[in-house]
Amino acid sequence: MNFHPVRLGIISALREEQTGLIEIMQDVVTTTRGMRDYVSGRLWGIECVCVLSRIGKVAAAATTATLIEKFGVSHILFTGVAGAADSRLRVGDIVVARQLVQHDMNAEPLFPRYEIPLTGLSHFYSDQILSKQLLNAAEEFIRTDFHSAIADYDKQRFRLLQPLVYEGLIASGDEFIAHDEQLRKITDRLQDVLAVEMEGAAVAQVCFEFGIPFAIVRTISDSANEDSPVDFVQFLEKIAAHYAYSIVKRFIALHQSERALT
Template sequence: MSRIALVSAMHEELAAVLARMPDEQKTVVAGREFWVGHWHGQEVVAVLSRIGKVAAATTATVLIERFGVNRILFTGVAGGLAPQVNVGDVVVAREFIQHDMDASPLFARHEVPLTGMTRFPADPTLSHALAVAAPLAMQDMLATLHPSQWLNLDLAKAQFHQGLIVSGDRFVSQTMESQALRRELPDALAVEMECAAMAQVCHDYGVPLAAVRIISDRADDSAHVDFQRFIQSIASRYSAAVLDRVLFALAA
């Protein structure tokens, strides 16, 4: 059996995903709503990750243990860290680090104790599928958006990046903290609160994971766009568009 998990970070993203599933059925486990159905003939389970590393790890574990998923795709927003990563850009993960993991001096900083690992890789096959779909999905989304919904962003010039995404149990929104992260992890492209924990669970179970994040802010003191409007107008549409293309490709 092949069953793919579609994990969203926000309610609006999940709603956009469920709108593409004609036969979704809800099951509640561990206080979470899991929606089982089909998309482009693929058997899928859609769910919110919830916020933070423990919540995301619980969600990943239930997906694997209870629903038997053998691939996980994550979509959501993130803060841009690298200078070249701007609001409206898209980052496909190649690897993940928990930036707040520190069991030193017993283990090296960022190393997950007893694993010997600091960086957890994203699945190359699924990541390639996301990387191929990402720019095409942006075109799909822009075709449905009125320019007034672009939130003063030039989304037609959005850049696509692949590399390191870092996760931690802090919402990074201050310039000093984002600068400290860039000094500590100079190749980090974006910061969020879930995927590195999910990557650790998926590594333990041998389940492929890939993630794509659209940049909603620069993880600093400046307010670039209205966050809630960004989620509703842009992020939710983009998540559905990229998953639509990936699932169609996987079904081919």
């Protein structure tokens, strides 16, 4: 069987979310475009381009389009953190997106609420094969790597017991959700939403329009309310960075063994 060459675009919103990946990349070439550094090279045998999108839907969409048009990526993976929108989720849990919606999109009465004008869609589905790989990678990380990857002090500090992995709906919007009232406005209408963040659905829309398979994984950093951890930067550095590194490594290893990114 013939397999198409893979060039994986890896996007994160913040520097801490890609800690370690660029440092071990081989044959590195850095290109600055649109105020972003696109770092090309090889990660565990795969051609990759790593980039920080910055925060928000416009930033994420611009970065995604550039990865596709200027750097010729064939698949896109987004890693980052999110707030929990479902009461079952705890800090340290992982959510792999099955589908994504822009919770602040409302072009009524011209189009139904949440529908992206001229697409006929409100929810964008991630690639099933990539998402299954990502789900397996996250589950294997929790089962095998979690206890050694995260220091005991940090487990206690952020009250991480035995994290769980979920798959489902993620909602994105240009608003940091930090209060119960904000969250209720979203979950009252989108009752199946698991997590809220600020980039994923924009990445999903661009990938849909360009026909690029994508997958998105989020580490739960807070409860999207007043009880959120105070030291967000420390969570990024001590927890989320280790999650992202290990999950990406296992995700790529699945390609190497199963040749599933085709």
